[in-house]
Structure formats: structure tokens, C-alpha cells
Amino acid sequence: xxxxxxxxxxxxxxxxxxxxxxxxxxxxxxxxxxxxxxxxxxxxxxxxxxxxxxxxxxxxxxxxxxxxxxxxxxxxxxxxxxxxxxxxxxxxxxxxxxxxxxxxxxxxxxxxxxxxxxxxxxxxxxxxxxxxxxxxxxxxxxxxxxxxxxxxxxxxxxxxxxxxxxxxxxxxxxxxxxxxxxxxxxxxxxxxxxxxxxxxxxxxxxxxxxxxxxx
Amino acid sequence: xxxxxxxxxxxxxxxxxxxxxxxxxxxxxxxxxxxxxxxxxxxxxxxxxxxxxxxxxxxxxxxxxxxxxxxxxxxxxxxxxxxxxxxxxxxxxxxxxxxxxxxxxxxxxxxxxxxxxxxxxxxxxxxxxxxxxxxxxxxxxxxxxxxxxxxxxxxxxxxxxxxxxxxxxxxxxxxxxxxxxxxxxxxxxxxxxxxxxxxxxxxxxxxxxxxxxxx
DNA sequence: ATGCGTATACTCGCTCACGAGTAGTCAAGG
DNA sequence: CCTTGACTACTCGTGAGCGAGTATACGCAT
Numbered sequence: 001x002x003x004x005x006x007x008x009x010x011x012x013x014x015x016x017x018x019x020x021x022x023x024x025x026x027x028x029x030x031x032x033x034x035x036x037x038x039x040x041x042x043x044x045x046x047x048x049x050x051x052x053x054x055x056x057x058x059x060x061x062x063x064x065x066x067x068x069x070x071x072x073x074x075x076x077x078x079x080x081x082x083x084x085x086x087x088x089x090x091x092x093x094x095x096x097x098x099x100x101x102x103x104x105x106x107x108x109x110x111x112x113x114x115x116x117x118x119x120x121x122x123x124x125x126x127x128x129x130x131x132x133x134x135x136x137x138x139x140x141x142x143x144x145x146x147x148x149x150x151x152x153x154x155x156x157x158x159x160x161x162x163x164x165x166x167x168x169x170x171x172x173x174x175x176x177x178x179x180x181x182x183x184x185x186x187x188x189x190x191x192x193x194x195x196x197x198x199x200x201x202x203x204x205x206x207x208x209x210x211x212x213x214x215x
Numbered sequence: 216x217x218x219x220x221x222x223x224x225x226x227x228x229x230x231x232x233x234x235x236x237x238x239x240x241x242x243x244x245x246x247x248x249x250x251x252x253x254x255x256x257x258x259x260x261x262x263x264x265x266x267x268x269x270x271x272x273x274x275x276x277x278x279x280x281x282x283x284x285x286x287x288x289x290x291x292x293x294x295x296x297x298x299x300x301x302x303x304x305x306x307x308x309x310x311x312x313x314x315x316x317x318x319x320x321x322x323x324x325x326x327x328x329x330x331x332x333x334x335x336x337x338x339x340x341x342x343x344x345x346x347x348x349x350x351x352x353x354x355x356x357x358x359x360x361x362x363x364x365x366x367x368x369x370x371x372x373x374x375x376x377x378x379x380x381x382x383x384x385x386x387x388x389x390x391x392x393x394x395x396x397x398x399x400x401x402x403x404x405x406x407x408x409x410x411x412x413x414x415x416x417x418x419x420x421x422x423x424x425x426x427x428x429x430x
Numbered sequence: 431a432t433g434c435g436t437a438t439a440c441t442c443g444c445t446c447a448c449g450a451g452t453a454g455t456c457a458a459g460g
Numbered sequence: 461c462c463t464t465g466a467c468t469a470c471t472c473g474t475g476a477g478c479g480a481g482t483a484t485a486c487g488c489a490t
Contacts, residue, residue: 045448
């Protein structure tokens with residue numbers, strides 16, 4: 001049911017999880033998250049960080065402790081998590097973990113308008129993607145193996161998950177690309193004709209009239 | 216390098232691709248998209264739709280034609296795509312297709328704070344997710360098979376992709392769940408102790424001091 | 431005729447995310 | 461001892477995104 005969270009931004013989750021370990025000021029949260037490699041997946045957005053912390057405070061999920069001034073630096077407010085914050089954190093994780101939700105990826109969007117390109121060009125671009133994906137996967141795999149020598153698995157599962165998904169994407173792209181280059185993709189000829197001449201094959205034209213209606 | 220698009224919202228891509236077929240007014244775009252099953256993946260947000268169309272117009276990617284009034288209904292402005300719009304569409308698809316980009320999923324976020332739960336509870340929740348995922352996958356598979364009897368593959372690749380990714384997620388969750396329930400997950404005992412008593416095992420405590428720093 | 435539900439076709443105003451800017455501090459180099 | 465560049469620590473304005481509301485029209489039953 002995905003109940004509306006008081007603070008919906010996923011960065012709030014990261015902030016809460018950082019504050020569970022120890023009280024901190026916002027800038028330190030950023031460093032801690034960065035050290036955990038969270039910035040790999042989720043670029044740290046400064047604007048959001050401070051807004052999120054404020055919102056968390058407004059809803060009583062964190063509270064400001066003493067504000068320390070060290071050196072001539074601007075005063076830093078140290079925040080700590082409240083009981084309500086801890087409750088929100090666990091409840092939120094429970095929800096995120098148990099109930100899958102539909103997320104729209106940019107690649108999905110691209111595939112859904114694939115027909116605007118010619119099959120040849122589509123194949124070229126997919127080939128580019130494939131090599132990029134493979135390179136990235138290899139790099140992340142070695143980085144993970146590296147990290148695994150120090151850090152327990154528990155803190156690396158999210159990366160394992162992402163790698164699993166990345167592998168699936170590679171498999172899909174490779175498959176599709178194979179069909180395109182070998183010519184076994186069904187309807188490839190029609191697609192080719194359409195992209196060259198703009199002529200829609202008759203059985204398709206009929207479909208478009210009444211709207212192609214999956215499901 | 217993922218150049219900034221004039222109109223960055225992915226809904227703009229859908230709008231452009233709809234207008235390539237024929238000129239329409241915004242509400243009709245929504246119906247067309249819905250008929251294409253685009254709303255399955257991407258809920259139609261009314262607020263965005265009209266803003267996006269306006270922005271597209273502002274940047275010369277679409278242009279308003281005559282505004283038709285039929286019956287006593289509010290006047291509908293019919294938009295058509297411009298040459299610049301067509302160029303933007305293909306260029307955008309090219310980019311989306313060729314260059315993978317890191318997207319942060321909610322499940323990844325959840326996994327990255329998995330440690331706040333006890334292993335037992337994590338296993339329960341993952342089991343819930345697993346059944347939900349399997350049910351959804353089965354439904355989507357039959358829906359796809361159904362659609363495939365009418366609609367050419369070309370217009371279903373995005374759904375195939377999503378199913379492939381969904382399968383990978385299921386595989387991952389099943390694997391992780393298996394390790395948790397069978398007790399073969401490395402460090403499970405430490406995790407259990409920590410979740411019950413809050414005591415961090417010594418070799419881990421040391422890590423947290425200097426920051427666990429993957430890569 | 432009249433009421434009611436549903437489809438059409440938007441509009442408005444709030445919230446939230448974020449990038450780019452700012453301003454002080456420190457360390458090192460010339 | 462002065463400059464330069466990197467780091468610390470935030471602030472603020474902009475603008476995108478969206479949900480909820482609105483208003484009219486049509487069809488169908490009563």
C-alpha cells in the first residue's frame with residue numbers, strides 16, 4: 001500500500017541509517033555516506049541533504065543537539081535520531097523490502113519507442129550499450145571482490161543485487177542484438193521497410209487504428 | 216555524456232512518440248499512451264502532461280495547430296510535432312539506447328540498510344517480496360503472450376526487457392532468502408547477535424571506525 | 431423531465447528536489 | 461608572508477512535477 005512517508009526522499013533513509021550509528025552534523029553524514037560507497041549509486045545532492053534533514057526534524061524523526069563551533073568554521077548542528085525516527089527507519093525498510101514497486105527505467109522508455117529508429121541503427125546503438133555495460137560490470141565485479149575481503153557480505157548485498165540485474169540486462173541486450181544482426185527478429189523486414197519509406201505494413205495500420213491494446 | 220535535454224521529463228519522450236504518428240490534443244495523447252499500455256509502466260500524471268506539452272511548445276519541438284471546439288466541450292488545442300521535435304526524439308532515443316545510466320532503485324536502497332532488521336525478519340519480508348514478484352511475473356507473462364498474438368514483437372520489447380529484469384530480481388531474492396533460511400549466509404551469527412543485543416563484533420567495530428570504504 | 435454516473439478536458443497552486451553559488455579555513459608552495 | 465587551491469559547510473532561488481480539484485457534457489435509467 002506504500003503509505004505516504006513523512007519524508008519521502010530516499011536520501012532520508014540514508015540519513016536515518018547514518019544517524020542510527022551515531023549523532024552527526026549534515027556534512028558529516030555526507031562524508032559517511034560517501035565512504036560507504038553510497039555515492040556510487042546515489043549522487044549526493046547538497047540541496048536535498050539539508051532539506052531532508054530539516055524535514056526529518058520537522059516531523060520529529062531526528063532532533064538537533066548542541067551546535068558545535070570548531071575553529072572559525074561555521075557552526076555545525078549535530079543531529080541525533082529519535083525513537084520515532086528509529087521506528088520510521090525500520091518500518092520503511094520493512095515496506096521497501098517486502099513490497100515490490102514498479103519503477104520506470106530510462107532504457108525501458110527507450111525500448112518503447114525503438115520503432116523510430118531503423119533496425120540497423122538500433123543494432124549499432126545496442127552494441128555500444130552492450131560494450132559499455134560489459135565494461136562497467138567487469139569494473140564493479142572486481143571492486144566488489146576487492147571490498148569483500150574487508151567488508152562483510154551483509155553490507156554488500158545491494159551491490160550484489162545490482163550486479164545481478166546488470167547481468168540480466170546484458171543478457172537481454174545481447175539476445176536482442178543477436179536477433180537483429182542475424183535477421184531472426186520477427187517482423188524485421190517490415191520494420192526495415194517502414195524506416196526507409198515510412199510505409200506502414202497493412203496489418204499494422206489496422207492495429208494502429210483501433211489502438212494496439214496489450215492486455 | 217547525457218547532454219541536458221530541453222525537456223528532460225521522460226513523459227516528453229512519450230508525447231513526442233505519440234505525435235509522430237499524428238497530431239493530437241493533450242487529452243488524446245493520454246488516451247493513446249494508455250492504450251499502448253504505457254500507463255502500466257508510467258502512471259499518467261496530468262499535471263506533468265500539460266506542463267510537458269507547454270515546454271515542448273516553448274522549445275519549438277511541437278507546435279499548436281487549430282484549436283477545435285466540439286459540442287460545448289472546452290476547447291482543445293491540437294499539437295503537431297515539428298522537425299526539431301522529430302530530431303530531438305531520435306537523438307534522445309539514440310542516447311538512451313546507447314549509453315547506460317545508473318539508476319537507483321528503492322529495493323537497492325532497502326538492501327543497503329538491511330542490517331537494521333534482524334536476519335529472521337529480513338527473511339520473512341524477502342519471502343513476501345518473492346511471492347509478490349512471482350505472482351506479478353506470471354501475470355505479466357501471460358499478458359505479454361496474449362498481446363503477442365496481435366502486436367508485433369517490435370512494440371513489446373520493452374515488456375520483454377522488464378520481464379527479464381524481473382526474473383533476475385526473483386533469482387537474486389530467492390538466492391539470498393535461501394542463504395538466510397539455510398543459515399549459509401556468511402556472518403549470519405554476528406548479525407543475529409547484533410540485532411538481539413546491539414553488540415557489534417570487534418572486527419566490524421574496527422572497520423566502522425576507519426570507515427568501510429569499498430573501492 | 432430529471433437525476434446520476436461517467437467521460438472529457440483541463441487548471442492551479444503547492445511542494446520538493448536540486449545545482450550552483452558563497453564564504454570561511456587550512457595547508458603548502460613560492 | 462602572501463597567494464593559490466582544495467576542503468569544509470552550508471544557503472537560496474528556480475523550476476519542475478504532481479495531486480487534487482473543477483466544470484461541462486453525454487448517456488441511461490427512472
